[in-house]
Amino acid sequence: MPATRILPSPAPFRKRRGVAQVLVPVLPSEVVIATQPVTRHSPPATPESQATASHELLSYYDALFRARGPQHWWPGRTRFEVIVGAILTQNTSWTNVERAIVNLRRERLLTPAAMEKVPTARLAKLIRSSGYFRQKARKLKAFVAFLRQNYQGSLNKLFATSTEQLREQLLAVHGIGPETADSILLYAGQHKVFVVDAYTRRILERHNLTHPKATYEEIRALFEQNLPADPLLYNEYHALIVHTGKHHCRTHQPDCANCPLSSFLPAPVAQTLLSVSPQPTREPSSRLATRHAPRATSESPNTSHQS
Numbered sequence: 631m632p633a634t635r636i637l638p639s640p641a642p643f644r645k646r647r648g649v650a651q652v653l654v655p656v657l658p659s660e661v662v663i664a665t666q667p668v669t670r671h672s673p674p675a676t677p678e679s680q681a682t683a684s685h686e687l688l689s690y691y692d693a694l695f696r697a698r699g700p701q702h703w704w705p706g707r708t709r710f711e712v713i714v715g716a717i718l719t720q721n722t723s724w725t726n727v728e729r730a731i732v733n734l735r736r737e738r739l740l741t742p743a744a745m746e747k748v749p750t751a752r753l754a755k756l757i758r759s760s761g762y763f764r765q766k767a768r769k770l771k772a773f774v775a776f777l778r779q780n781y782q783g784s785l786n787k788l789f790a791t792s793t794e795q796l797r798e799q800l801l802a803v804h805g806i807g808p809e810t811a812d813s814i815l816l817y818a819g820q821h822k823v824f825v826v827d828a829y830t831r832r833i834l835e836r837h838n839l840t841h842p843k844a845t846y847e848e849i850r851a852l853f854e855q856n857l858p859a860d861p862l863l864y865n866e867y868h869a870l871i872v873h874t875g876k877h878h879c880r881t882h883q884p885d886c887a888n889c890p891l892s893s894f895l896p897a898p899v900a901q902t903l904l905s906v907s908p909q910p911t912r913e914p915s916s917r918l919a920t921r922h923a924p925r926a927t928s929e930s931p932n933t934s935h936q937s
């Protein structure tokens with residue numbers, strides 16, 4: 631059986647371009663490797679195009695990790711708190727979610743059993759800061775009911791389910807869409823699922839790595855089929871993408887000049903985007919990394935996701 635490559639995630643890769651083979655030690659049969667090329671290169675897949683896709687995505691990761699360091703996602707004291715956060719962060723900032731979680735913790739409602747017992751109206755009041763609070767209270771209730779009915783309220787049993795089956799079940803729960811389901815699977819359950827959000831899409835589009843009509847599943851497949859199947863890598867990569875989206879890849883006036891991914895911009899795109907970008911900062915990149923890297927902050931998870 632031919633050797634496959636494994637990444638020392640979530641550590642940064644040691645080189646950037648041209649030497650993907652050097653970045654990763656070769657170990658026998660440990661990791662799934664790419665089966666599809668990036669969309670830009672379109673099918674049919676060849677070993678060369680797959681290697682290119684993997685190398686490109688890993689190079690992006692490397693650049694982000696070197697510049698920003700570990701993001702320490704997902705902030706949450708327990709798996710259930712991570713799940714609650716994943717639902718509450720839909721369409722709002724993480725700061726607003728944090729206030730709601732503080733309320734729930736104070737009222738000792740951050741367990742599935744307690745959350746199922748509390749009246750929906752009271753739950754809604756406690757999570758008011760997260761916006762759409764009545765809807766979100768119903769979503770939280772729907773999740774804990776699902777957990778009890780299918781897994782006797784046990785998160786261990788829930789996450790022992792196969793990724794495919796559990797993802798399908800989660801998507802059938804009221805208020806849980808692909809991004810929330812994948813956030814729960816990855817960040818609470820350490821399942822090998824890549825989370826896609828609006829920032830991911832925007833960055834890929836601006837770098838010509840996907841097209842505007844690409845579906846959520848196509849973008850998820852782009853990462854999962856071209857990266858080692860490693861939840862730690864997926865965890866860090868998504869978090870770094872969100873950081874980049876918030877700090878650099880804004881809808882208007884993207885800050886390409888200071889972005890760790892600027893060297894990957896295709897030339898014609900770079901010409902356009904750099905012309906609207908603020909001037910580069912003079913701060914050395916090592917200081918930037920120190921300043922931005924260390925901890926999950928109040929701006930952490932939210933990713934502008936819908937559900």
Ligand code: SF4
Pocket residue numbers: 833836837874878879880884885886887889890891892893895903
């Ligand atoms: S280089 Fe520019 S387009 Fe690319 S991710 Fe950074 S801000 Fe966005």
